[in-house]
Amino acid sequence: MTFPDIGPDLKARMPQLRGRLLANQSLAELTWFRVGGPAQVLFMPEDEADLSYLLAHLSPDIPVTVIGLGSNLIIRDGGVPGVVIRLGRGFSDIVVEEGTRIRTGTAVPDVKVARAAQEAAIAGLSFLRGIPGAIGGALRMNGGAYGGETKDALVSARGVDRAGRIRTYTNADPVSGAPRYQFPAPFYTATTQQFIGASDFYQNTPTNYRDPQTAQWNLTVERELPGNMALRVSYVGMNSYRMNLTVDLNQTRPGTQPYNPALKPYQNWNRILSSENLGFGNYQALQTELNRRLSKGLSFQASYTWAKNLANYGGDAPSGFAPEVIYGTAVNDRFSLQNESRQRGRDQKAAFSLIGNL
């Protein structure tokens, strides 16, 4: 597989280009898995200015792909059309700055950054030791290992955008300067509320609302043991379904964009709270009980219970049927109720008692 050679045309349009431009260059050698076809053009810029020059003069129709050390890439046999950029020498500086910061080029292997941090006694970057990529790939993939992640260490990144402009992206908290990482709030909050359609509607109950139900079951085995002892083992299960959950029917779908009231399904309202049969709960317990008859009417009892309760309801506690009362707090995300479920309880209880029968 070979692509039409656009190398001469690019060179003619960009006479000041200094980096290497190679047409139909195989990418297999540049990835960990050693497979795949060629890049239509592989460009290895000399430095940031060279990269910026190429991107500023490259027709927007030509696709651009950036690769690092290729440890997270499988290249298709058909190759990659357009320009593939691989950052090398001009992006491999590593500088320990005053305080606890390291400034590193994107082509520096993660392991080198971990080592530089170790030598400078800077904590928090040792997780990079085990990741076989370079820093550009770590940023793109949010590389992490041993409980550490790139997002927690990144303070700011300098990059070149598709139009060749040099940009700085900050991840620093404006007050403390510490790294922070957050998505914009995608859902309604009091501060994102708009004035048009600002009134809440509550509380709707669907006409097909059904009574919540619970099914319980148990299995008990009892056995007499030598030495005046008896053992009882019980398994208890309970499934609750059609439980009440309050949802906001005007919720926008979650995403990485900030809350946008224009996406509300019902523009004339703010929140539309509705009580729905969407809750479920699941309780499982194993109970063991040992009884021993002692002399003089006394008996000794020891029991142990393992229990867990997984549920996605809770919080709805109506105290009356007056209209216009908020019956419960709406769940965070009605589009993924499974994620709303959490442990409502996980118990391990032991009890010992000495009982006297007079």
Ligand SMILES: Cc1cc2nc3c(=O)[nH]c(=O)nc-3n(C[C@H](O)[C@H](O)[C@H](O)COP(=O)(O)OP(=O)(O)OC[C@H]3O[C@@H](n4cnc5c(N)ncnc54)[C@H](O)[C@@H]3O)c2cc1C
């Ligand atoms: C044996 C093995 C072990 C691994 N262990 C881990 C691990 O413990 N933790 C972990 O998180 N990952 C791990 N990985 C996955 C991989 O190493 C990481 O995702 C790594 O961060 C990729 O970096 P890279 O330089 O190889 O990027 P590449 O694989 O070359 O590229 C990955 C992505 O990043 C983009 N990219 C790369 N450089 C840049 C740049 N300069 N600018 C913009 N975009 C860029 C590419 O376009 C691509 O989308 C492992 C992989 C292997 C093969």
